[in-house]
Amino acid sequence: MARDDRPPPGIVCTGLGKTFPDGTAALCPIDLTFQAGHTTALVGPSGCGKSTLLRLISGLETPSIGRVEIGGAPPADTLARAGLAVAFQDPSLLPWRTVRGNIELALGLARHPVVDRDVDQLIRLVGLDGFADVRPAALSGGMRQRAAIARALATGPGLLLLDEPFGAVDELTRQQLAQDLPRIWEARGTTTVLVTHSVSEAVMLSDRIIVLSARPAEVIEDIAVDLPRPRDPDLGRSAEFDALTDRVFAALSRGMVTREPPLAAQ
Amino acid sequence: MTMAAVVAAPARGGFATALALIGFLALWETAARGLSGAYVLAAPSEVVVYIANNAGLLGRALAVTLGHAAVGFLLGNLAALGLAAVAVVWPRSQGVVTGLALLVFCLPLVATGPILRVFFGPGPWPQILLAALAVYYTTLIPLLVGLRAVPASWFDLVRSYGRGRWSALVHVRAVAALPYLFAGLQIAAPAAFLGAMVGEFTGAERGMGVLTIRAMRALDVPMTWALASVATAVAIAAYLALGWVARRVLRDDPPVILAAPPLAGARRPFAAVGDIAIVTGIALVLWWGALEWAGLSRFFAKRPADVFEALVLAPDAAATRATLFAALAETAVFLVPGYLAGLVAGAGLAILLVLVPGLAGLVMPLAIALRSVPIVTTAPLVVLLLGRGAVGTVVLVAVMVFFPTFVACLHGLGRAPGQVMDVMRSYAAGPVARLVRVGIPAMAPAFFAAARMNVPAAILAVTVVEWLATGKGIGSLMALSASLSDYNMLWSAVVIVSALSALGYGAVGLVEARVLRTYAPEQLA
Ligand SMILES: Nc1ncnc2c1ncn2[C@@H]1O[C@H](COP(=O)(O)OP(=O)(O)OP(=O)(O)O)[C@@H](O)[C@H]1O
Numbered sequence: 001m002a003r004d005d006r007p008p009p010g011i012v013c014t015g016l017g018k019t020f021p022d023g024t025a026a027l028c029p030i031d032l033t034f035q036a037g038h039t040t041a042l043v044g045p046s047g048c049g050k051s052t053l054l055r056l057i058s059g060l061e062t063p064s065i066g067r068v069e070i071g072g073a074p075p076a077d078t079l080a081r082a083g084l085a086v087a088f089q090d091p092s093l094l095p096w097r098t099v100r101g102n103i104e105l106a107l108g109l110a111r112h113p114v115v116d117r118d119v120d121q122l123i124r125l126v127g128l129d130g131f132a133d134v135r136p137a138a139l140s141g142g143m144r145q146r147a148a149i150a151r152a153l154a155t156g157p158g159l160l161l162l163d164e165p166f167g168a169v170d171e172l173t174r175q176q177l178a179q180d181l182p183r184i185w186e187a188r189g190t191t192t193v194l195v196t197h198s199v200s201e202a203v204m205l206s207d208r209i210i211v212l213s214a215r216p217a218e219v220i221e222d223i224a225v226d227l228p229r230p231r232d233p234d235l236g237r238s239a240e241f242d243a244l245t246d247r248v249f250a251a252l253s254r255g256m257v258t259r260e261p262p263l264a265a266q
Numbered sequence: 267m268t269m270a271a272v273v274a275a276p277a278r279g280g281f282a283t284a285l286a287l288i289g290f291l292a293l294w295e296t297a298a299r300g301l302s303g304a305y306v307l308a309a310p311s312e313v314v315v316y317i318a319n320n321a322g323l324l325g326r327a328l329a330v331t332l333g334h335a336a337v338g339f340l341l342g343n344l345a346a347l348g349l350a351a352v353a354v355v356w357p358r359s360q361g362v363v364t365g366l367a368l369l370v371f372c373l374p375l376v377a378t379g380p381i382l383r384v385f386f387g388p389g390p391w392p393q394i395l396l397a398a399l400a401v402y403y404t405t406l407i408p409l410l411v412g413l414r415a416v417p418a419s420w421f422d423l424v425r426s427y428g429r430g431r432w433s434a435l436v437h438v439r440a441v442a443a444l445p446y447l448f449a450g451l452q453i454a455a456p457a458a459f460l461g462a463m464v465g466e467f468t469g470a471e472r473g474m475g476v477l478t479i480r481a482m483r484a485l486d487v488p489m490t491w492a493l494a495s496v497a498t499a500v501a502i503a504a505y506l507a508l509g510w511v512a513r514r515v516l517r518d519d520p521p522v523i524l525a526a527p528p529l530a531g532a533r534r535p536f537a538a539v540g541d542i543a544i545v546t547g548i549a550l551v552l553w554w555g556a557l558e559w560a561g562l563s564r565f566f567a568k569r570p571a572d573v574f575e576a577l578v579l580a581p582d583a584a585a586t587r588a589t590l591f592a593a594l595a596e597t598a599v600f601l602v603p604g605y606l607a608g609l610v611a612g613a614g615l616a617i618l619l620v621l622v623p624g625l626a627g628l629v630m631p632l633a634i635a636l637r638s639v640p641i642v643t644t645a646p647l648v649v650l651l652l653g654r655g656a657v658g659t660v661v662l663v664a665v666m667v668f669f670p671t672f673v674a675c676l677h678g679l680g681r682a683p684g685q686v687m688d689v690m691r692s693y694a695a696g697p698v699a700r701l702v703r704v705g706i707p708a709m710a711p712a713f714f715a716a717a718r719m720n721v722p723a724a725i726l727a728v729t730v731v732e733w734l735a736t737g738k739g740i741g742s743l744m745a746l747s748a749s750l751s752d753y754n755m756l757w758s759a760v761v762i763v764s765a766l767s768a769l770g771y772g773a774v775g776l777v778e779a780r781v782l783r784t785y786a787p788e789q790l791a
């Protein structure tokens with residue numbers, strides 16, 4: 001598979017904030033560091049600014065205040081050499097291209113050679129064998145998300161940004177992916193940022209979990225996940241796992257309390 | 267039956283279409299036999315006999331006109347593709363590009379035809395250019411809509427691999443716009459035929475238009491009907507052929523609607539005023555520059571300054587203005603009622619069809635096919651049937667406006683989101699309530715798009731009828747000026763009619779912006 005040979009980049013966000021032109025403060029200034037080669041999960045209430053944070057890191061959105069550095073340089077540098085890949089919250093597959101065609105488009109855009117064997121292997125990895133030549137309209141929601149994951153992996157990016165990549169994927173496939181994907185990340189030393197609403201998924205996949213509060217987002221808790229790898233599904237029944245999920249849930253419920261005035265008071 | 271299903275009906279409407287066609291022919295034949303003494307209506311049987319007896323003549327004329335229409339179709343669409351690409355790659359130019367395009371679209375063919383004839387002589391170029399002028403706008407607008415009808419996340423995808431606008435145009439926009447391109451081409455094909463025919467009205471040597479003029483002069487009823495029938499058949503065939511190609515390429519039906527983006531839209535009013543000024547300036551410079559560059563004589567190729575002189579400075583300027591405005595007033599008497607009647611009938615019938623769904627399968631395919639008929643080529647028939655008075659003109663304008671409005675409205679009604687309809691039904695809302703709450707708001711954008719696009723179309727219709735038949739109004743004044751070589755008057759008329767036409771378009775756009783702000787704000791984003 002195509003590889004980015006640079007060492008995986010760390011990400012430093014300094015005083016990073018975003019206010020949209022319509023006045024919505026999607027992200028209040030926040031300081032965060034994502035360690036190179038690690039998988040960091042972001043969890044937080046809906047609308048708290050997780051997608052916005054990912055877009056700021058990827059350089060698709062410009063900050064209103066503060067800055068992002070990837071490996072010491074602005075995100076634009078990483079973008080320019082196609083050094084990152086995003087699996088968007090909505091799969092964003094081009095409807096007129098097949099699963100294979102969508103993956104090949106990403107390779108083409110990133111100026112990577114298309115190696116059929118690698119593409120086939122990726123499609124198998126996300127459990128879409130037999131659907132390589134099917135258009136997105138004929139896929140289920142979860143299948144589309146898996147195609148989008150395959151596309152994001154195809155360019156072998158040093159930085160992988162996943163925005164709720166498993167939202168519509170069924171539980172068993174999700175467990176399977178949770179087994180397979182980290183193996184790839186580890187083998188490549190990819191820096192991964194994973195946005196998810198599933199606490200167990202966050203614990204299962206990440207080295208660290210950042211719990212954000214309701215909008216405007218603040219870091220409620222920063223939890224290291226020191227579980228051994230590779231992690232098999234049985235880990236989900238262990239005491240350490242339970243302790244970690246409890247901690248994340250507790251932090252989430254603390255963060256749920258909106259700091260904006262309630263509607264009646266406005 | 268849901269609204270969506272009503273609009274889906276044409277897909278399985280082959281049988282219904284055949285029935286409607288047979289019924290229509292039977293009615294026509296009966297009417298013709300009933301009116302046989304009146305010399306207005308030729309029966310289908312007479313038309314067939316005429317065509318069979320004159321197959322050679324008609325075939326040669328048709329080949330000539332088709333050839334010119336095809337070249338014009340190609341040129342006009344290439345121009346549309348180029349302009350659309352410029353507008354998309356360089357978004358700030360979009361207001362100016364569409365504004366200029368609109369202005370050219372508003373040129374009255376009835377006057378540009380004779381002017382081009384003076385420039386080019388009896389050769390094929392006036393026909394070809396008029397065909398090109400008739401099509402480029404109908405392609406440009408859907409193309410622009412299509413190039414922009416792309417979810418933002420697809421652009422994010424392209425950008426996330428470090429690529430820019432150009433890659434987005436090639437990999438995303440161009441493909442996403444294909445269905446819209448075909449929708450435009452489908453309308454453009456018959457329009458090119460119409461343009462070529464109008465070009466031939468202005469004094470070509472051969473072609474369908476030449477025969478039509480000859481038939482009218484000779485009051486040859488079977489010939490007039492035969493020519494109109496052939497023109498209609500060719501237009502429908504071109505429409506269906508492009509639809510077939512589109513289905514092969516897209517593996518899907520092209521979208522039916524032509525929702526042109528509002529000209530001024532939701533942008534700041536100052537930006538719109540600025541654009542209008544820029545467009546006017548560029549148009550004047552282009553006009554002046556092209557004529558100077560071609561070195562055309564000031565006698566017949568009037569420059570902007572000449573028109574200003576004729577309308578404002580010359581000693582007889584007041585008389586010129588008075589003649590022009592008298593003619594315009596005469597035209598308005600036919601134009602405004604016809605335009606409004608066409609809009610009301612189109613929207614009304616669409617609503618009726620949704621309330622009485624059984625009708626849809628019967629009427630929809632016929633309406634879609636008839637929408638492609640260059641109504642203006644049937645002008646001689648309307649005159650034969652309804653006389654040279656007011657009724658014929660008003661009816662023709664109304665018919666011209668009716669079909670696009672009807673199809674657009676029906677399509678808009680069909681787009682009422684199914685889920686919202688389900689919610690309405692779950693609250694036991696009746697068909698009328700559903701129509702008022704969901705259907706009509708969903709229809710509004712399509713209705714207004716049609717109303718806007720139909721301003722120039724209605725003016726084309728009214729001027730052609732005045733020119734060919736009634737001898738009243740601005741169309742007749744332009745024709746008269748052309749034959750008297752009164753080029754000051756002709757060019758002044760072109761300027762005034764184009765400006766009024768663009769103004770009408772803008773005025774409908776303003777009403778539209780107001781209404782859409784409440785009913786469909788996402789259309790203005
Ligand atoms: N382009 C935009 N313009 C204006 N406001 C926006 C825009 N994009 C996002 N927002 C607002 O910013 C806030 C954060 O949005 P964001 O998409 O980052 O949330 P999220 O945490 O990803 O939510 P979810 O978990 O539901 O995906 C929301 O209140 C949203 O309404």
Ligand SMILES: [Mg+2]
Nearest residue numbers: 050051089163
């Ligand atoms: Mg999100």
